[in-house]
Amino acid sequence: MTSSKPEYPYSQPSEPGELIEVADRVYWLRMPLPFRLDHINLWVLEEDDGWTIVDTGLATEATTDIWETLYHQMTDKKPIKRIIGTHMHPDHIGLAAWLCRRSGAVLWMSRSEYMHCRILLEDSNREAPDAAIAFYQAAGFNEEQLNYYRSKFGAFGSLIRGMPNSYHRLKDNDGFIVNNRQWRVVMGEGHSPEHACLFCPELELFISGDQLLPTISSNVSVWPIEPTGNPLKAWIDSCHKLKSVLPENTLILPSHGLPFRGAAQRLQKLTDDHERDLQVIYENADTPKRVVDFFPLIFKSKITHTSLVLATGESYAHLNCLIEQGMMVVKKDAEGVNWYQRV
Numbered sequence: 001m002t003s004s005k006p007e008y009p010y011s012q013p014s015e016p017g018e019l020i021e022v023a024d025r026v027y028w029l030r031m032p033l034p035f036r037l038d039h040i041n042l043w044v045l046e047e048d049d050g051w052t053i054v055d056t057g058l059a060t061e062a063t064t065d066i067w068e069t070l071y072h073q074m075t076d077k078k079p080i081k082r083i084i085g086t087h088m089h090p091d092h093i094g095l096a097a098w099l100c101r102r103s104g105a106v107l108w109m110s111r112s113e114y115m116h117c118r119i120l121l122e123d124s125n126r127e128a129p130d131a132a133i134a135f136y137q138a139a140g141f142n143e144e145q146l147n148y149y150r151s152k153f154g155a156f157g158s159l160i161r162g163m164p165n166s167y168h169r170l171k172d173n174d175g176f177i178v179n180n181r182q183w184r185v186v187m188g189e190g191h192s193p194e195h196a197c198l199f200c201p202e203l204e205l206f207i208s209g210d211q212l213l214p215t216i217s218s219n220v221s222v223w224p225i226e227p228t229g230n231p232l233k234a235w236i237d238s239c240h241k242l243k244s245v246l247p248e249n250t251l252i253l254p255s256h257g258l259p260f261r262g263a264a265q266r267l268q269k270l271t272d273d274h275e276r277d278l279q280v281i282y283e284n285a286d287t288p289k290r291v292v293d294f295f296p297l298i299f300k301s302k303i304t305h306t307s308l309v310l311a312t313g314e315s316y317a318h319l320n321c322l323i324e325q326g327m328m329v330v331k332k333d334a335e336g337v338n339w340y341q342r343v
């Protein structure tokens with residue numbers, strides 16, 4: 001297969017709050033994030049009779065301030081018609097309820113993402129459940145690491161400003177019209193439960209959310225709510241699916257980083273890296289090891305308290321994938337710790 005190097009038509013990101021037209025009446029809107037990953041890209045589609053907003057930014061004061069100004073400029077002449085959430089992570093969905101409430105627009109989202117978000121919101125009001133503690137204990141967390149996890153449990157709710165009480169469900173392959181052009185929903189999985197990407201063949205545009213990013217490998221994690229899940233298989237399958245759907249000339253509009261062309265090559269690299277990690281884990285599991293023992297094999301940087309949960313989820317994802325392939329077995333010891341060994 002021929003696949004050329006990724007091409008970046010924009011060398012510079014837009015300024016926070018600035019609308020940059022990347023195709024006919026399709027705008028790129030960057031919002032700040034107070035993390036090491038310091039931005040998210042939102043997308044705004046314009047029609048004669050209103051606006052469609054794709055993703056909303058995190059519920060911070062900085063993002064709210066930018067929206068305040070922009071909201072007046074945008075709705076001066078026409079209303080917001082709909083708000084689309086690619087997936088339920090707080091940087092994407094943070095201000096959805098706030099914008100919906102304010103504009104009267106309906107949130108469009110996949111069912112799994114909407115429901116999952118409502119579930120996570122419930123966690124704000126309770127302590128870490130035993131099942132979650134057991135999950136991280138099984139991975140090899142010590143008491144100090146478990147306490148850190150307990151102290152952060154339920155933080156999700158503070159990063160988003162609630163969720164609308166109803167929504168419009170997006171399904172794979174659904175179509176909708178914006179500006180007399182057909183847009184199609186392409187669902188992905190693995191980074192989140194049912195991630196909606198939006199494809200407009202006529203404009204050769206693909207709003208990829210976190211399902212396809214130019215430089216970052218999206219986190220693919222097993223979570224305590226479904227300890228035996230196999231999100232890595234779902235992620236790799238989704239990469240193959242996107243490869244088959246996207247013509248090479250498609251401009252990818254990702255949630256993080258710069259718009260780019262060259263989806264096939266990027267998708268290949270993403271799956272190759274995971275396949276390599278699976279291989280490395282398998283080769284090093286000649287003697288029983290815990291989840292945390294695999295960190296140095298697949299992560300370049302040192303795992304700290306703040307990266308611990310994601311690193312654990314990602315390691316679990318690779319191990320569960322190998323188990324489902326029949327290449328790995330796991331035994332729980334008397335202390336509840338999982339030990340993995342290759343078959």
Ligand SMILES: [Zn+2]
Binds near residue numbers: 192
């Ligand atoms: Zn995400």
